Amino acid sequence: MDHSLFGRGDRISLYPMKMEELEKMRILRNRNRHSFVTSKEITRDGQRRWYENYLNRENDYLFSVYYQGNWVGAVSIYNVDPKQSMAEFGRLMIDKELAGTGGLGIETTKVVCQIAVQQLGIQTIELEVYADNIPAQITYLKSGFIPEELFFDGEGRRMLRMKYQQT
Numbered sequence: 001m002d003h004s005l006f007g008r009g010d011r012i013s014l015y016p017m018k019m020e021e022l023e024k025m026r027i028l029r030n031r032n033r034h035s036f037v038t039s040k041e042i043t044r045d046g047q048r049r050w051y052e053n054y055l056n057r058e059n060d061y062l063f064s065v066y067y068q069g070n071w072v073g074a075v076s077i078y079n080v081d082p083k084q085s086m087a088e089f090g091r092l093m094i095d096k097e098l099a100g101t102g103g104l105g106i107e108t109t110k111v112v113c114q115i116a117v118q119q120l121g122i123q124t125i126e127l128e129v130y131a132d133n134i135p136a137q138i139t140y141l142k143s144g145f146i147p148e149e150l151f152f153d154g155e156g157r158r159m160l161r162m163k164y165q166q167t
């Protein structure tokens with residue numbers, strides 16, 4: 001959706017993703033496509049259509065991640081359900097080459113959860129990650145997500161469901 005939420009950690013800042021940042025997101029997403037359930041290559045047109053649909057969805061918040069003034073990645077909170085006080089976390093990607101450092105994923109995850117809790121009134125955030133995606137799982141564990149359930153996706157690949165609970 002066309003939102004105006006933002007957040008800041010010690011090193012990174014999150015801003016609403018802008019149209020002109022889409023191409024960077026598309027390239028990063030294609031490079032990491034096997035980490036995501038929708039793993040097919042995304043074209044420029046496909047990305048633009050996706051973004052137009054995204055702007056019309058009321059419960060989907062996409063952010064750009066900035067570090068030292070540079071765009072370094074993306075993250076989302078979506079399927080936000082204020083009645084159930086629940087949301088889903090996803091689309092986390094950090095370009096370590098652009099960032100010139102590792103470890104920004106934890107801060108990014110923490111800040112987006114803080115936005116969900118403090119600005120959207122959400123208490124429970126869920127995510128799904130491939131069981132073989134160790135860097136992402138370590139990032140989520142260190143950000144306060146707890147492993148909930150192992151299951152198989154439609155293609156028989158093992159996934160882990162994790163939950164963040166604001167107490």
Ligand SMILES: CC(C)(COP(=O)(O)OP(=O)(O)OC[C@H]1O[C@@H](n2cnc3c(N)ncnc32)[C@H](O)[C@@H]1OP(=O)(O)O)[C@@H](O)C(=O)NCCC(=O)NCCS
Pocket residue numbers: 032035036091092093094095096101102103104105106128129130133134135136138139
């Ligand atoms: C997930 C992601 C954002 C984390 O980025 P980051 O903050 O730069 O973190 P790193 O990738 O450096 O690593 C995270 C942790 O995993 C560890 N790690 C990385 N590769 C590892 C491996 N093969 N085995 C064990 N540990 C590993 C790192 O040491 C680090 O742990 P530490 O904090 O204890 O040092 C980034 O890896 C990414 O963009 N991945 C591709 C997209 C993706 O998978 N998104 C998540 C989809 S659910």
